Amino acid sequence: MDWFMAAVLGAAGGAAMEAVDVIKSxxxxxxxxxxxxxxxxxxxxxxxxxxxxxxxxxxxxxxAYCVAGVLRLLVSGALTGVVAATYPQSMNPLVAFLIGLGALSAVQQITTLVPLMVKSAGRAALGGVVEEAQQQTQALQQNGQPPSPGQANGALPGSQTGSPPPGNPQPVTGVATQQDPTSGGGVA
Structure with missing residues (x-):
């Protein structure tokens, strides 16, 4: 089935949903x-x-109801046509009609999720950039190359400052090492 015939069947599904809404009203x-x-x-x-x-x-x-009905038909037909053009091998008349039935609800749900997806994608991209910069800095430090002037001691914005250079270990001052083994957990 080609995308145009699928879009027509999707619009028929949208018309069926519009008819159900009128009947309920x-x-x-x-x-x-x-x-x-x-x-x-x-x-x-x-x-x-x-x-x-x-x-x-x-x-x-x-x-107003005519405009709303025509818009529902356009949404149903367009979404069904896009799905049929994307997956032509799995499109049949029943699937096209069912996509047209649920097209308006699907678009409404997707539009509520778009701001969340954009925000998450932006955070993921920013996190990937910071991780890549940290990995490059660590690779430069391990090769013995000095960091660039903007990176004092190899520190990036948001990373830990004052980290020891390679080969100069510092004593560990964590909570576990401060506990007194004889008194059952006191601080030394």
Whole structure:
């Protein structure tokens, strides 16, 4: 199946979800969804997507519902077409229709995760740069080359300063060495 036919089937899946939403609205409010005003929802806090102050807003009208429906069809068709173009060997009509059904929910979930992914990727990239610089500094110190002028004693920003040069060991002053073995854990 080519990507265009898959996109058409995905748009059909999006149309099916839009039809389900209209049917649920008609059954719930006993009128067409574009005629439902926020203050007719009894009680106003029944829906989780109603924000404070939205209870008195006018009904959206049929034009707004048409725009929302067309956008849902575009999202469903586009996502299904992209998946079909990426994985053409595993695309069949049923899979294309199912992707179209869940396309809007998938895009909503992905858009909530994008800021977290960008922040994590930035931190990972920064961590990789710092680790690479530390490894280069250690390699230079082991080869006997002096560090560059910006790196006093081979220290990087955020690394431990005052580390001994190779070949000059310093005494270990950790907590374990300060304990008195006879008194059961006191500090010497």
């Amino acid at each position: 008609i059954r719930w409010h006993r009128q067409m969804p574009w005629n439902v005003q926020s203050d007719t929802i009894d009680p106003p806090q029944r829906r989780s997507d109603v924000r404070p102050g939205e209870e008195l807003l006018p009904a959206p009208g049929w034009k």
